[in-house]
Amino acid sequence: MSEAIDDAALDALFREARTHNAWIDRETPDELLRRAYDLAKMAPTSANCQPMRVIFVRSEAEKKKLEPCLMEGNREKTMKAPATAIIGYDVEFFEELPRLFPHTDARSWFAGKPKAAETNAFRNGSLQGAYLLLACRAVGLDCGPMSGFDNAKVDEAFFKGTTIKSNFLMNIGYGDPSVLHDRSPRPAFDDFCKIV
């Protein structure tokens, strides 16, 4: 039974944090990316399947490989971001289940069932992408997640010959709050939720 976290943490994770498109000149150490993943991996996935696979693109050469895969409007901000995470999921995640979920034969739930495996990988890989985003914020980083890119091109450039598919991209660094627009409107609880 946990206690609620304090207002400053709620602000940093949810209420005041924003999606960033411009970055200040401040070092973003690899160590913080590692810390964020090591937090995110603690959060739950179905049968601890952990299907997310991440390439953190930092070098200029690898950024250049990514650039033509992006929609025009996402290119400049991504080239300037200290890091861009390619968040993917392994459709054969089940090969890791004997290690990750050792107390039962969970591999057999998915092996030879590509549709179930794909759905599970996409769902749980997306959950993990959200955990990673909030974990980045938790270690003080800002994020700029994006779907505006060609998944097939990213898969060809970064995941060729593997069973990994790209899901979404996320720029990471320290955002420049001076150029943020107003936040888009949020729905009320009763717009999209009900209690029955």
Added chain:
Amino acid sequence: MSEAIDDAALDALFREARTHNAWIDRETPDELLRRAYDLAKMAPTSANCQPMRVIFVRSEAEKKKLEPCLMEGNREKTMKAPATAIIGYDVEFFEELPRLFPHTDARSWFAGKPKAAETNAFRNGSLQGAYLLLACRAVGLDCGPMSGFDNAKVDEAFFKGTTIKSNFLMNIGYGDPSVLHDRSPRPAFDDFCKIV
């Protein structure tokens, strides 16, 4: 530019929090479910599309509707949980975009493109499910997310006549830590991530 959150908050959200299957006798007010959603909705979705739709099942009558949809092993714990969130996504989320993303015609990116809409709704609805899970923890609640149920049966029982599909379920309340098993092993950063 945010500051990192403190160790106690990291523990409550990621490091010490666990998936719970048993619940202590402590009131779980509707108000906390509302607070959790009102935090989760602040986190990013693509074009602020907010495709997640949630039914928080609390009454015995609605729990009884849910019971036959569950895998046998998930029934007892779900019937005993103070609340069970049915986390769904609206494949016609784009009808809300003129309100949620008013500064451009984002509706046209998805209207009449059911495959793109479904993928976007499933990805972003899953992100939002993860935000909601961590937001529940942030307000002091424990969660028990589950994929072990018949999606078609849940859709028939709770979303009939709508464009909403079930994604996953999540029991919510105050967990009983005395009956937890050991945590499943987590991967190392270098198992599933690289920096290039």
